[in-house]
Amino acid sequence: MTLQHLTAADDLRAFVDRFDTFLLDMDGVLWQGSDIIDGARETLAQFRAMGKRLIFVTNNSTKSRDSYVEKLTKLGFTGVTADEIFGSSYATACYFTTIDFPKDKLIYVMGQQGIVDEFTAQGFQTCGLEDQGAVFHGIDELIAIQPDERIGAVVCGFDGYLNYTKLAKAHTYLQDPEVLFIATNADSQYPVSGRTFPGTGALFQPLITSTGRQPTVIGKPHATMLDVIVATHHLDPHRTCMVGDRLDTDIAFGRHGGCATLLVLSGVTREDQVPSAPEDMRPDYIVPSLGAFQDVL
Amino acid sequence: MTLQHLTAADDLRAFVDRFDTFLLDMDGVLWQGSDIIDGARETLAQFRAMGKRLIFVTNNSTKSRDSYVEKLTKLGFTGVTADEIFGSSYATACYFTTIDFPKDKLIYVMGQQGIVDEFTAQGFQTCGLEDQGAVFHGIDELIAIQPDERIGAVVCGFDGYLNYTKLAKAHTYLQDPEVLFIATNADSQYPVSGRTFPGTGALFQPLITSTGRQPTVIGKPHATMLDVIVATHHLDPHRTCMVGDRLDTDIAFGRHGGCATLLVLSGVTREDQVPSAPEDMRPDYIVPSLGAFQDVL
Incomplete structure (x- = not known):
């Protein structure tokens, strides 16, 4: 055309x-x-x-649909409802629904609360937020990270709380080729006030390098x-x-x-x-x- | 041949x-x-x-030369001295000496104590270890990360204490093309007890993606x-x-x-x-x- x-x-x-x-x-x-x-x-x-x-x-994978409704309404865009908002976290949870991902499996989230909220709303079970404040203490801590057959997927979004413990766990779970490797989006930069910081598409790169696997990317x-x-x-x-x-x-x-x-x-x-x-x-x-x-x- | x-x-x-x-x-x-x-x-x-x-x-960029002397001696390899040990941290500090890197500039270390020790021993000034326990609190914290003209290089090694704050700071400093981007080594995996975890070569990948720059890699x-x-x-x-x-x-x-x-x-x-x-x-x-x-x- x-x-x-x-x-x-x-x-x-x-x-x-x-x-x-x-x-x-x-x-x-x-x-x-x-x-x-x-x-x-x-x-x-x-x-x-x-x-x-x-x-x-x-x-953006960190904000809930309700927070976008609030922002749009505040800026004078009238009549906006939550089901009109399609964020990459929500889209990722919908994707898990469309592929009939088992509800009894755990999803390891290398991301923030917004992802967990969208998955929980669609009846999925997640873990990973508990590692937000994890501080590395040495090799014994790495050895204690074990494969876990309850984990069925690793989902990566923007994660200001990213740390080595999360990467080590995600790497360990992804050794099982049955465990899905999914990213909410692949934006290399996270724009804030006219400047940039590392984006979601930067944060999952260590896992690509260490596991040799490529994620399925959901977002635009x-x-x-x-x-x-x-x-x-x-x-x-x-x-x-x-x-x-x-x-x-x-x-x-x-x-x-x-x-x-x-x-x-x-x-x-x-x-x-x-x-x-x-x-x-x-x-x-x-x-x-x-x-x-x-x-x- | x-x-x-x-x-x-x-x-x-x-x-x-x-x-x-x-x-x-x-x-x-x-x-x-x-x-x-x-x-x-x-x-x-x-x-x-x-x-x-x-x-x-x-x-390995995390251990000092003395700790290798100790290990080799304990295993029965006799006569080993510290100047016979060439780790990638030491080699990286030597590289900074060979290029006459200014002693009044700061080196931001995305790595562990072993790197800082080798740089300090050769008279260089480092920073970054203070971010080991940093926990992200939100966008205001990112905005507070500012370019710093005292920084002359970002050095990446193995970093079990890696977190988003460190990546955000390194990304910010590397916006200045005069700031050197150096990696001690590029091993994609860190082997521990017959298993693998993300290695140095995985940990600097976010910076390559977010800045579009490639590091100079020192190690084998x-x-x-x-x-x-x-x-x-x-x-x-x-x-x-x-x-x-x-x-x-x-x-x-x-x-x-x-x-x-x-x-x-x-x-x-x-x-x-x-x-x-x-x-x-x-x-x-x-x-x-x-x-x-x-x-x-």
Whole structure:
């Protein structure tokens, strides 16, 4: 499909008519830093009034869906409910449901409370949070870490409490090839206040190197997250458009899942970067920002 | 050079005459697990009596040279002195000396006391051990981590005390391209009692992913460690032989440094693995074990 710049009012309206569901990245689409994108609130309210389904998609694995509802509501995005939020922790728990992961097995979480909450809500049993404050005391402590046949999976998310004990346990459990190795997302950096810190995609690297195994990654741009969204909400990908500001996560995500894709230029991507992007990261549509729809609907 | 199997007494004697210095891996060469290799003690005593110089080379970055002297002596290897021990921490500190790293700069150590001891002994200033017990409390703590222009290098070794705070600090310092990124060694696994745990080469992977930088690795099989040994002991590589049981670390190490190489089959490598090894991991000589020399010298 040829890239289409949406500028004329007719084009913008025809675009909206083409879809039932919009998957929305948040940072760079709804806000940029602490500023709300002009017209984004109004556009989403109009989409709702037209009966469009909105699903907010984030790779952040540490926050619960309720905390996103609270944040969006506080910023003036009205009518948001928890089932419209699709974080990578929730998507990962949904993935475990879709593969019928046994409820009597334990999931070792190398991550934070948000992951445990989503798994618990879907009836799974987790462990690992008890190692948050673990301090290494020496080799005897390593020898005491033993394979545990109750463990059926290791799930890695962002983990500010990462420590060597957690890595040593996860490494030990992953020696059993039956134990699943899953990551909520693979973002290499964790952005905070205009700076970066090591992200989830950095934190599971030691396990790849030490075990020789590769994790199944759930979050954007991997198709698994979109498969889970489609299955959970019974979406038709052909009537669904992914809206985002990043080519390598948001646009690739929509493309991998067979959805249409809309690039907004209100975030990190400049228009001149699009033509040189790999084919699977090129959007179908471009608008300056979500605000473009505000006056034409 | 063609691979030579040393079996005849004349060949064994001619081999020993060819070299002034033997670089010796320990695990698999002097002992295997808790068993001492038959004849290894006697052979090394004979090498000493013939005036050969012995240098014990290890990638372990956590133990001091004195603790290796103690271990070797306790196991019956006589006459060992601290300056015969070349661990990767010591080699790394020597490397900083050879590059004239400024003594007024700070070195952030993502590793244990052994590294700090070796750097301190050579007059360098380190920091990082104070983060051993750090526990993450949230985003405010990350924001408080600031670039620090006193830091001139990040050194990574084995670190059982690794935690997210250390990774976040190292990541922040490495944003400055002038800050050196050095690893004592790159072993992907840390062997303990017949099992494995994540090794140094696993623990610095998050920084590679989050910063996009690659560390300079000092330990075996990298040439830097051998360069430092040669410079420190004023060795002639042509009169030096590396003795080890691993093709990808020990033999590659000797080959990269222009030394002769002797593979002992008393460790992890079987003879039938040699012909299919990459050219730069093939030894010049093979013996069943160091014990082969015991009765012919």
